[in-house]
Amino acid sequence: MAEQTPKDTLRSVTLARTAKGSYTATNVRGGTIDIGSGQGDDFTPVELLLAAIAACSAIDVDLITGKRSEPDTFTATSSGNKIADEHGNRLIDLLIDFDISFPDDDGGRQATDVLRRSIKQSHDRLCTVGRTVETGTPITARLHGETIAG
Known part of the structure; x- marks a missing residue:
């Protein structure tokens, strides 16, 4: 590499x-x-975060399964509950719910065979957005180059 x-x-x-x-x-x-x-x-920024999480995994899954077949249906719904606690405002219970189907032909069956694995691969290592959220990454805030927080 x-x-x-x-x-x-x-x-x-x-x-x-x-x-x-x-x-x-x-x-x-x-x-x-x-x-x-x-x-x-x-x-809103929260909706963009949810969209980024869903889109990142959806792209991974689409690229993997799309080598075998075009889907009949393909949606990914991302959700989470907004709370305020001792850690401040944040989302918990993040979820991506996929609804994907393929034609009943050889390519569609091949895509269906790799679908679960492709979702898991995206979750576990491929999706940069999801991996960043799950592993946690500090954010530095600056004003004209001067660090204010982080």
């Missing part, structure tokens, strides 16, 4: 305020998504 340089490993998005409680996140490729505080129909 080739050694990764910091440029290869760095991932980032930039968040710009568009109005009170409203922001646009921009990735390095120029893609954007609007984020809000829950007053409108924009995704």
Whole structure:
């Protein structure tokens, strides 16, 4: 395996305020998504986290099973309960519930045969988002380069 340089490993998005409680996140490729505080129909940060968890695993599962067959149905629902306790606001009981089916043909049966294994592989080692949440990673907060927290 080739050694990764910091440029290869760095991932980032930039968040710009568009109005009170409203922001646009921009990735390095120029893609954007609007984020809000829950007053409108924009995704909230918690919903984006849930979407990232589901999407990360869904992509893994789709790439593995998709080598064998296109699915008839493919959804992944991510959920969690928001609580406030001595650790602050957070989600508990995180869950990804997949609903995936394949055609009743040779390719569909092959995809079905690897489906459970692909979900487990994504959960246990492939999905960067899920692995980061489950293993826990400190977050440093800075203001103009000065560390404020973390």
